[in-house]
Amino acid sequence: MKKKIVFLTGAGMSVESGFKTFRGNDGLWENYPVEQVASHEGWEADPTLVTNFYNMLRRKLWQAEPNEGHRLIAALERDYDVSVLTQNVDNLHEKAGSTHVIHLHGELTKVCSSIDPYDERYIQQLTPEHSDVEPGTKAGDGSLLRPFIVFFGESVPMLEPAAREAMKADIFVIIGTSLNVYPAAGLVQYAPQGCPVYLIDPDPVFNAPNGKFTHIQKGASEGMKELCEKLGFKK
Ligand code: OAD
Numbered sequence: 222m223k224k225k226i227v228f229l230t231g232a233g234m235s236v237e238s239g240f241k242t243f244r245g246n247d248g249l250w251e252n253y254p255v256e257q258v259a260s261h262e263g264w265e266a267d268p269t270l271v272t273n274f275y276n277m278l279r280r281k282l283w284q285a286e287p288n289e290g291h292r293l294i295a296a297l298e299r300d301y302d303v304s305v306l307t308q309n310v311d312n313l314h315e316k317a318g319s320t321h322v323i324h325l326h327g328e329l330t331k332v333c334s335s336i337d338p339y340d341e342r343y344i345q346q347l348t349p350e351h352s353d354v355e356p357g358t359k360a361g362d363g364s365l366l367r368p369f370i371v372f373f374g375e376s377v378p379m380l381e382p383a384a385r386e387a388m389k390a391d392i393f394v395i396i397g398t399s400l401n402v403y404p405a406a407g408l409v410q411y412a413p414q415g416c417p418v419y420l421i422d423p424d425p426v427f428n429a430p431n432g433k434f435t436h437i438q439k440g441a442s443e444g445m446k447e448l449c450e451k452l453g454f455k456k
Contacts, residue, residue, distance in 0.1 A: 231307075323386065
């Protein structure tokens with residue numbers, strides 16, 4: 222049976238693909254205040270601004286390519302049972318070929334009902350050809366169509382399936398997250414006792430997990446190369 226590697230990834234995973242992190246930009250995300258574009262209150266206050274922001278981000282996403290870090294995670298599926306638990310709303314893990322990705326904070330390529338974002342009947346998949354949402358567009362249930370994004374102040378329904386994956390980990394790897402945002406940041410605590418934990422981040426991570434872990438102090442691509450060497454994995 223293949224060993225299981227569980228990855229928990231955050232904004233730093235996609236930096237080398239051209240996306241900005243959340244913290245470290247003076248509270249701005251892609252030049253907008255995080256509260257304005259990524260909170261429940263921000264959405265309620267100005268759905269037009271929020272819709273246009275995600276339209277902009279989605280257009281950027283179609284142009285973006287996975288980096289070597291994303292590609293190595295996907296390549297590991299040859300020898301390992303790989304699960305990716307990501308806080309990122311981009312689709313770069315999937316684009317790199319990862320087949321088991323759990324999006325904790327939603328997906329930029331989808332829009333949904335604002336009454337019940339998880340009602341499958343009203344979730345729409347957008348494409349490069351049909352990417353922008355006209356502000357004011359309604360979902361099938363008559364509510365405003367909103368980005369399929371978990372805003373601050375909302376629950377994280379994918380947490381439970383993610384925790385179940387974490388519990389089965391033989392190896393747990395954290396990449397590019399400041400581990401500031403709960404409940405996602407707590408997922409490493411579900412890893413079995415004694416499971417080796419790696420942290421790939423070019424900077425010191427102040428909220429680093431409790432217990433023993435190996436910090437590979439590099440960016441996602443170089444860090445993944447080093448991890449693969451440590452695992453004896455050749456692409
Ligand atoms: P942060 O911006 O808090 O943290 C990004 C981390 O990436 C930092 O620790 C950086 O040092 C690291 N980093 C920077 N460049 C890197 C590189 N080239 N390779 C690897 N790591 C690098 O982002 P998150 O922890 O992902 O939530 O933020 C968590 C959540 O807060 C997001 O999912 C989002 C946000 O508000 C929602 O949208 C609900």
